[in-house]
Every structure is written in structure tokens, then in C-alpha cells.
Ligand SMILES: *[C@@H]1O[C@H](CO)[C@@H](O)[C@H](O)[C@H]1NC(C)=O
Ligand SMILES: *[C@@H]1O[C@H](CO)[C@@H](O)[C@H](O)[C@H]1NC(C)=O
Ligand SMILES: *[C@@H]1O[C@H](CO)[C@@H](O)[C@H](O)[C@H]1NC(C)=O
């Protein structure tokens with residue numbers, strides 16, 4: 001009963017969230033006349049611009065290529081689009097890297113703006129070439145980081161401590177109101193929206209080509225099966241058919257954390273719910 005009243009409160013908050021004043025306008029036209037956005041990575045002009053910039057020997061040359069028509073700054077502007085509404089997903093990320101924003105070529109920065117729906121999970125991942133500094137601008141997220149600290153992590157190394165089994169320590173923190181968190185280069189981390197309202201973050205990277213490695217998908221892609229089965233403690237833990245099933249069900253970057261029993265119980269209402277810390281949230 002307590003849970004149900006929490007549910008209605010949450011649903012009410014979520015509805016208010018729909019009327020949020022923070023709405024990003026959809027883009028009007030293609031780059032470069034209006035600047036770049038997260039949807040321009042396929043255009044032939046963009047490919048040509050990238051090659052020209054890579055071949056330019058110095059910064060002066062690159063600036064001449066990017067800004068031939070002062071005061072027009074279109075080639076150094078990027079519009080991050082809120083496309084949270086696409087499908088029933090946990091959220092979306094608008095990312096600018098040298099791949100879709102050539103002006104970043106020759107710099108050491110990239111940027112992501114993330115729109116995370118209620119219960120949305122930006123699944124455990126790492127950036128092989130960049131540190132990330134993520135700040136929550138609207139709503140609330142939990143940032144989680146698996147520490148590199150892992151006694152004996154290299155195995156049985158002469159003169160080093162022996163490997164210790166069990167989970168590697170994790171730190172996590174609730175981020176809201178412009179609170180930021182550092183996710184060091186190459187380390188496994190995730191963000192989760194534990195509330196009924198959408199959340200928004202901005203994240204800076206110190207590399208224009210940060211990359212992203214999905215931890216679960218990457219691990220379960222190892223072949224043959226015995227590699228994965230041995231790495232997780234032997235075939236008794238999981239059999240080959242379960243493994244095949246797992247490989248095909250690993251989500252893309254965003255997942256929605258849903259409690260199956262509640263989904264079933266509430267399916268008549270054609271709504272999805274998730275639970276977090278005993279609270280029921282509507283998705
Ligand atoms: C994104 O847009 C949707 C639909 O317009 C809106 O409900 C949501 O609040 C927006 N999210 C953010 C973080 O601005
Ligand atoms: C990106 O471009 C495709 C193809 O033109 C279009 O269908 C899609 O709606 C665009 N997405 C955004 C976020 O503008
Ligand atoms: C952007 O760069 C390209 C390549 O140099 C150039 O042709 C184009 O005019 C530039 N756009 C603007 C608006 O200056």
C-alpha cells in the first residue's frame with residue numbers, strides 16, 4: 001500500500017516532467033550552413049572536411065579551412081539534440097567527437113550530452129582513450145565506478161600480492177544540481193537514473209576520439225564459448241545455450257531497469273515500472 005502511493009506520487013512527478021521548460025529545439029537543416037549536430041556524421045561534405053583538416057599541417061591552416069567566411073562560425077558550432085523520445089529506451093546520448101564534428105581534429109576535447117529517462121541505465125562501459133568529467137544539469141543520476149585497485153590483478157606476478165577473488169571495490173555517488181564526477185580513462189563506470197523524472201548530463205572528454213567499450217557485450221563476444229565459460233568460473237555457472245541467449249540479449253548503450261514481477265502485474269495498465277531501493281518508478 002505504501003508502495004502504491006509512492007507510485008502515484010512518482011507518476012505525477014513524471015507527468016510534470018513532460019512539461020519541462022528545458023526543451024531542446026530540433027535541428028532545422030544540414031551542416032555546415034547551420035553548424036553541425038549529432039546527425040551529420042554521414043554527409044559527404046563532412047568527410048571531405050575531415051580529410052582536409054587531417055592533411056593541414058598547422059593550426060593556421062586548419063583555421064583557414066574551418067573559418068573562411070568571418071563572422072560565420074558554423075564550422076565550429078555543434079548542436080546537441082534531445083532525442084530522448086525515440087522509442088521506449090532508457091535514454092540517448094548526443095555525442096560530438098572528431099567523427100561528426102571535424103573542428104575537434106587537432107584538439108584534445110570531445111563532449112557528450114546525455115538524456116536519461118526514468119529508470120534509464122547507461123550500461124557499464126569505459127572510454128579507452130579519454131578521461132570523462134560528467135556533470136548532472138537536470139534531474140538526478142547515480143554515478144558508479146569500479147576501481148582499478150585490484151590486488152593481484154595481473155595474476156601471479158613475482159613479488160606482487162596474490163590475486164584476491166570476489167567483487168572489485170565500487171564507489172558510487174548521487175549526482176544532481178550540477179554535481180560532477182570524474183570517470184578515469186579506461187575504467188568501468190555506469191550512470192543510472194533512480195527517479196521518475198528525466199535527467200540531463202553534460203560530459204567532457206580529454207580526447208577528440210574517446211571511444212567506448214561496452215563491458216558486457218565486449219566480454220560475451222569472446223569466442224569460442226569455452227573462453228567465456230572458463231573465464232566466469234566454468235560451465236556449471238551457465239551452459240552454452242544460455243550463453244547464446246545472453247549474447248543476443250545484451251542491450252545497446254541504454255537499458256531500462258525493470259522489475260519483471262511488477263511489469264507483469266501492471267501490464268494491464270500498458271505502463272512499465274521499475275523498482276529502485278524499494279520505490280516503484282514509472283518508465
Ligand atoms: C527531452 O524531450 C522530451 C520530449 O520533448 C522531454 O519530455 C524531456 O523532458 C526532455 N529531456 C530533457 C533532459 O530536456
Ligand atoms: C537524423 O536524420 C535521419 C535521416 O535524415 C532522420 O530520419 C532522423 O530523424 C534525424 N534525427 C535527428 C535527431 O535529427
Ligand atoms: C566550412 O568549411 C568548408 C571547408 O573549408 C567551407 O567550404 C565552408 O564554406 C565552411 N562553412 C562556413 C559557413 O564557413
Ligand SMILES: *[C@@H]1O[C@H](CO)[C@@H](O)[C@H](O)[C@H]1NC(C)=O
Pocket residue numbers: 142144169170171172
Ligand atoms: C554502491 O556501491 C555499493 C558497493 O560498493 C553497492 O552495494 C551499491 O548497490 C551501490 N549503489 C548503487 C546505487 O549503485
